[in-house]
Amino acid sequence: MQSTSQGVLLLLLLVLFFTTVGLGIAYASQRTEGRAVQGQRDNLLSIGRLLQEVLVEVRNTWGSLPATEEEGGDLVELGRQISVCLPSLFKHLGGAASFTQRKLTSQDFAAAGLHEQFTRIEELMPAKGGGDIPGLWASRRFIDLMAMLKSVQIASSRERVALREQSQRIEGNPLLALLRNxxxxxxxxxxxxxxVRQLAIATGREDPDAEHGLQVLRAVVDVLCHRRDRMKKPLTLGVLVRAVGGGMEQMYRECTADAEGPGGGWRPEYKALKEYIDSLPGWDGRLPFNPVTRATHNAYANSVLRVLLQVA
Structure with missing residues (x-):
């Protein structure tokens, strides 16, 4: 009988022991999970604050843009009104877990104090709402409003390019006038x-070597302007195209001969050319260019040649 009682007591002690261990493990696990959840919550709050600041900067940037007809007209005004809405909507609806996925109604805008902006956007939409802008406004999720800003920016840039090209067709390309004068x-x-920038915007194709292309242009134009002013040599569009394209080696050879002549030294107008040639990959100081140097130069000059040939 006593043996049985001892067995039951031992069993109870074992049950109590394992229960205590289990509770301890559960408590530790819950505490760890609680810390993780708290960390995630802090991270989300930090991201929310950062996004709020970014949206305010976006609003300020659009607010500083002119909205004249020459600079994009109603499109810039449309972008400005959308940018005003973003930080206020985010602040007002940021606590709702699903607000980024649902369509924002006029009541949402009104509750955020944006009834006037909503009405203004509706007014501007038919006038300049080309491309995907109307579709984004129709779905009107928060992410769609942000996408509208990018579409508005692209559309307004293309409109400015079109206006300038129309003006050029009437008055002639400004580059030709500069060369004549x-x-x-x-x-x-x-x-x-x-x-070069206008062509990139109009075509939607950025040349990764555009900055090098400007270095090519600077090197060539400095030399050609010096020859025009001091040696009475003509500087026409054709001369400029040849120099940027296949005439770089001959120009460098002539400038080198001039630097090695009486008096010596590279003229200030020739230094940009020397610095550019010296920076080319594969350049070993010998003419003609080796294949690597020539191919690199052709790639660098491409963005400038595209513009010059279009003018021609």
């Missing part, structure tokens, strides 16, 4: 740079 090297470089 013997403009300075800086003015010529700035105009070609502008047209």
């Amino acid at each position: 013997k403009a300075s090297a800086n003015e010529i470089v700035e105009e070609v740079h502008l047209q």
